[in-house]
Amino acid sequence: MEPDTPRLNLIADLPTALTFEISDGSVYRADTAREVYVNGELALTTDLNVFTLGGLKPDTLYKISLGHEDIVARTLTCKAVLDPRAFGAKGDGVSDDTHALQAAISACPCDGRVRLSAGDYVSGPLFIKSDIAFEIAKGAHLLGRRETDNWPILPGTLYDDDGHEKTWLGSWEGEALACHAALINIIAARNVMIYGEGEIDGRAGFDTWWSRTKTPFGEGDHAAWRPRLISIIDSEKITLEGLTFANSPSWTIHPLNSRWLTFTNLQIKAPSDSPNTDGLNPESCTDVKISGIHFTVGDDCIALKSGKISMARKALRPTRRVSISNCWMQNGHGAIVIGSEMACGVYDVKVQNCLFTGTDRGLRIKTRRGRGKDAVASNIRFDNIRMKNVGTAFVINSFYWCDPDGKTDYVGNRNPFPIDDRTPSIGDITLTRIYCDQTRHAAAYLLGLPEQPIDGIHIDDFRVSFSETADAGFPDMAASIPAVARKGLYICNARNVSLNNLSLKGYLGQEIELENVL
Template sequence: MQWHAVNITATTITIELENESCYFSDQTYNLYVNDLLMYSVTTNVFTISNLKANQEYKIKLVTEDNTSENVQILCTHSESAVLNIRDFGAVGDGEHSDTGAIQAAISVAPKGARVVVPKGVYRCTAIFLKSHITLDLEEGAVLLGNCKREDYPILPSKVHNTDRNESYCLSFWEGEPAEAYASLITGIDLENVQVVGTGTIDANAGAGDWWVDCKTKRGAWRPRTIYLVNCKNVIVKGVQIKNSPSWTIHPVRCQQIQFINISIENPKDSPNTDGINPESCNDVEILGVNFSLGDDCVAIKSGKYAVRPSVVIPSENIKIRNCLMKYGHGAVVIGSEMSGGVKNVCVEKCFFMNTDRGIRIKTRRGRGSTAIVDSIYVKNIKMDGVLTPFTINSFYFCDSDGKTEYVWSKEKLPKDERTPLIGALTFENIHCINTEVCAGFMYGLPEEKIRSLSFSNIHINYKEDAQADYPEMLSFQDKLVRSGFIFKNILKLRLNNVSLVNPLGEALQLENIEDYLVE
């Protein structure tokens, strides 16, 4: 039995078990801290909280039958100061507005300090973080979003830098600069920031009108719950986040960011409440996150073609591991706003449960020639109740022009600067049960075929009473039920040890495949 520390702060240690199981541990372990039994461990990633700064701790994991143990000595980090928001006037009764007190504590915190939110319900609007601090939500602490949109400041889409005669983008909405309400937790141009603890960030969207007429811009576009722009070295760990007005966590143009062992919960019918949407970000780790929401669990993006006058920025070097994805439209999604491209993504040891789709790539003509999806690697995944486990849709019909013939035409059109490209994707060791719609729906453009698809050790078992539905969102597509793999417009396709149990109809439907091998 092996384990390692994946993250240490002044008050927390997060551990990851080394095994081949998906999200849940292969067996139950007892956790001891300084020889005191703390609790039983049932997931591969877990966090020990409420520790003291700059102290050594003896961490021991023991199998439930006491046949194996692993002990390590770890030291928490130091901190410069501790500030309690109640000392700044925060009330925490759920009625009083505590925005000013929380903001004051953050504003005066020295470099390396920890701002503590103790037990209580703190009603607030947008809180703006600053660099080199930790925001610590203790057990029983709730940051509760004010439900009145007029109480939130508005972030303009851009501000002008007179020295450089250029614009600085502050606010984005669905891949383009656009004014939006500031988010409950907002960070602009930050570095070395941590949001940790066992408390809750409740944006309280259902108590207001954020989910009403949600596609209409009223005053400004909806806020996120956590919104980060041009930030570096940010960690969000341990907290529960719920009831987001729109995308829950939205980092834009950020580097070296980690989301570790958090829980994200939004109602299944809440609109556009994606879990974590890194946009034009580099070096992202999403580890041990429990998702249950109304849209995509993780959606990797990189903007739309309209932002091309500025420098396009890809999303790349993204690791998603040991996560549980429930009830979303897609578990791990790329696109459809991906004009900067998405590269080097690794998804492993995750459990997808009752999502509409598992691994989902969505793009379309008009995203641009820089919209390159490449080097996507997915391995050791379990899926249960996922309607369609694998999809690539090059005809995604959302956006104002999404139903135009240019987007929906299945004819071979001329390639130009608007044509996206899908490169190499590899899938291995994936087990799916209770599949309903389609094993895989992989549909490239005829003028720019998917470069390479590799499937190895894939098992699909269908639900007996499966219901027909659409495998993807594209024009003129019929509903399917217990369909096999559908592959269209692909340069290179490799299938090794791929099995389907009781599909209706053909296991493989192939169209316009240049190089095809089944092993």
């Protein structure tokens, strides 16, 4: 089949850069490089489907040409440029530049830009305000301060004068809990851009933040959970573009209760054994665009969440309208994950043109009894996905054994329980054009609740070949899930299932195993 005609879309306009996405049916990158022209002159040759044209002038109109397709785009206005060195920053990799960096950010006027030039800037937590751009240029490195005892703490909950709970600041695994501030904090802000060709490195390690995975740092009122690298809270119209993010203390990028978010053309990395270093976890967010990101992390690459039941009972804030495209998940526990903390629901997700290599799971939905009646995963679409050397391509696990009560009989019992306000639900899941090579454990392992079966699974054009040397492994994490190797499709507790155009090669045992499927 001939590739589709390239469709060029502007996805991020910045003061000195423009980012585009090509939609032509290829996955993450094309077979051959493409030539991109700016105002008639060759500006870039790339095979990537998401690319950035940098070094542009603010508030300037440009004609972008790709093949026979042209787009006219204008960069954003920039009223002033601030150099943190003028505020006292050294950029020598030794001096603490926190105060100088924060002074430059605080002094930046509306529609201004703080620009980090080449250098190594050591910093503690920074707080970004509305209507500014923060550019980290090529050769510039923002480095997290390695001491753990002098990072400020964000309280889990904020109250008004009458003691009424109003909003949340700190959040840890779906609960409003005190957390150390992130290296970059965007709180109650709008129109913020953080971009460039530089790097933000949290410099976390097992001798610092990664040493305590299950307990907070500090004592008593000063105890708080590990920080994120980037925290976005109660904000809107936020763009992160072009940068490399490395070695986060916990989740790398965590947007919470925010909307109109763009994350594009990023590198997100952490060692494979680093704890809870998820790549990008939108939680209770709406209208999120994720494109052109290369992940290699110690936990899930992308995890869509919406809090635990305690937060859902206070305010129902689902995650809605998420688009994920042209990303490469190279390593991690799960490539695209929904849950398990999704007590407010996750709706209207579209994942397309992505590449997964070496992840434990490909497409993964995880929940459990106790997440609540509003913990609904619905209208989830996966299309044109390529996987190689993935453990299990497609997982739905309704018995996920997280949290202190995760291994209790209530969570793990395979017999039906009464449906009540703690019962989650999953349905309307569609997979099309999913092609997987060297799969190790299972093509699909789908496990619904007996009292609340998965309602609506539609799979069309699903091709899986297995590694002949695969060892047994666990498709997902639950007491009732055995280790398997080269298992075909297993579906348990589901209804309205449609399977078309399946091709499984090298499986052991039954090709398709159905249990309580209506």
